[in-house]
Amino acid sequence: MASTAPAAIYGGDEISALVIDPGSSWTRVGFAGEDTPKVVIPTSYGKEGDHVYVGDNDVHAPRPGMEIANPMIDGCVDDWDKTVKIWDFALSKRLYADPKEHPLLVTEPSWNPPKSRERAAEVAFEELGVPAFYLAKNAVCAAFACAKPTALVVDVGSAVASVTPVIDGLVLKKATFHNNLAGDNVNSHLKYLFNSRGIALTPHFMISKKISVDVGQPPNATLKSIEGLTSSFMEFERERILHEFKESTSQLLELPYSDSVANTKQPRSFEFPDGYNLNFGTERFITTEPLFQPQKYPLPDTSLDTNLQGIAELITSSVAACDVDPRSTLVNNVVLIGGSTLLQGFTERVNSEMIASFQGMKIRILAPGSSSERKYACWIGGSILASLGTFHQMWIGKKEYEEVGAVIVEKRCK
Template sequence: MTYTSPAVVIDNGSYTTKAGFALDDLPSLVFNTNYSSTSDGKINIGDDTIETNPEGEVMTVFDNGLIYNFDHIVDNWNYVYDNIDQGNKVDSKDYPLLLTEPTWNTSKNKLATTQIAFETLEVPIFALVKTPLAQLYHMNRSSGLVIDVGSSIASVTPIVDGIIQSKACFHNKYAGDFVNLHSLNYFNKKLGDDYFNQLLPKKFQDSKLQLSESFKNYYISHNVLHDFKSSILSIKSMTLPPQVYSEPVNYQLDNDSYVTVNQDEKHRLLEPIFEPHAYQLPNISIPQPTIDKPQTQGLSQLIIFTLKSLEHQITSSFSNEHAGTTIPLHSAHAKFNETLRDLLSNIVITGGGSLANGLTERVIEDLKRSSHMYFNNYPAIQSYKLYSTALKNHPLGDINNIWDKQFGSWLGASNLASMLSELNIDEGENSGTNIALDNWFITKSDYEELGEDLVLEKFK
């Protein structure tokens, strides 16, 4: 038979889930990944449904960027199938499924996810695609440095000729949620001990409403703080001349009161992304950065750790391969120099957190300065002019550029999944050559025949 149904593509993030058909220009569903559970056991998925049940306990399904709550990630995926077709339900048995995954996903999680896909959802074809690979693919590159600043995690991933350099991939927890903690601390200082209730909108001030504490946290984080960060905060340039003094701005709360934010405060609240240990929080221990723990580093240093690790990996591998030969050591450095040039000329800065005003420019500034400090003995740094901006498909400020950062992994994964169109399948067997099926997808019949070994080999 000829299989023509478009794949369903789901990009689960800690903050939002993006989902849609592979042939769509943008995801048709964008909703909060959290869910709420009421006392009668009802599960609420979707922003509107969660807000209409403020007494429910709002729960997460991700920890450190990985699924830990598999019982309720199924509810998330079922919600997609129930609403993906302009609010109409489709049968998961009729559509291939592609999910994105972080580079540090575990074998246990891969197996559990695949089992749900084939045995619970009963999809005919399934794939797991690494998020940074999809993001780079969307930028039409096979090599590049993907810097992803999301809600709970910031990660740096080098990709060379389409292959993720997994030993040089690092991530930390100093991302959007970390800025939320600093913003809450700021509001506490400005508004006093009752700051939390003052941040809630009027519709939730009714004393008859029994709001759960987890709902309060959810609402403030995903509405008030998100708006505060995007409309007020900005990142200070470390190389440009100091800005001319600007008047403080007033951030209006739902109760019509104002919080005045001065120029220094606008910058300082985003600095913890770059120097987390320099901005302490009450009752929260923030470790000092150490050379053996990349996850303790701020964003810019995390990028340098990635490049230094890749340098060691490439030069050591080259030296071991040619041990006992007359090939000079500088040949190993030449190989890394070529890789360094490819990475630094193809920088992808993405993720919802990367939309913070000035973040892209700050990352590039820091990278330029640090590259000359740590890699100045390489011609790629000495003579090659680094791009002054990161890769982008659209002009800065263009709505499409914003969508690229917010939906880049979904868009790239969607392009990959679209290769399944017009795939010929005869009783579960591929009757023709299809690059997507060969490289990324597993059919249900192959899964039933080969099981876990196939999953771990295909999605390694």
């Protein structure tokens, strides 16, 4: 077909494709064929008047009047103007790649609406000027990264948790479920815990000097005074402390939470940026439990949708929505990805919940050992996919886009 000829020029190993995996918290960018993305920058951006700041250094720099915002909603791109700035910065200023010389593969969630998919094609061809383009389902890429054509992909990131069955390389949309019970939800519970205990979350950049204090003693720190910082910026910086707490201190119990079991676990100490440190016992378990039991452990003064399901229930609902034949294969190939699945005890909890729900079936959890493989699984799968010589026929070439328009993604990127 004549329309695929331009794409074929850029297929295989002749010129490396670019791969972008946009997430709610991080945007991952790099060349196809590599093991990990070369560029990982915050998806959030700063805005002061008409000026937009992107990238780690600029977003985290304290500037009076700078607001922090995020272009993603429900795991999908909502603000394309800001997203283009983020992608262009990552490609030109950090990767030093000219998108006009490389085909581009972008990952997307399975529930991405058609208008957003078409807009992605418009951005790629008209604003970035790529010669060829493809939209790949992130669950398919994650399964591909684990060399599994059929898998149940459990993706728990910062803003969204999803369960997606991939059967013979295709997403089963009717059995795909997602909600907002992810890392940000745990952050909300941690913030409530710290506020209720009167623990101030002083961001790192405000600490001028600190002196070590004993456990539980008031902090001894000298703070910088910077006027005019917005509440959105301060909240964004406090989130970094919450991430540190989750990574070092938070944990999930193997079975549903109970005080008797949590009390048998050793407490852990956490030091806040201002030097204040405290031992945390049952709190480090109960603040993660809403991932699996949201109805039993809601935030005070908040109303939850009565249909909101925990992660284990999402898995059960997803498998039940599939035909009977592939169910045993799916539960035997459960792929865990996303930064929040790195919570201590997460893999063991999923395993025990699935054993209880799918009695008599063989359960196998595939959880990449390294944190980078877990966090970047979708990007890695896209990297493998876009580097295959046989993939060149899948690219949407620029001529084909000009002939058919943006709707071509609905036909070609299924």
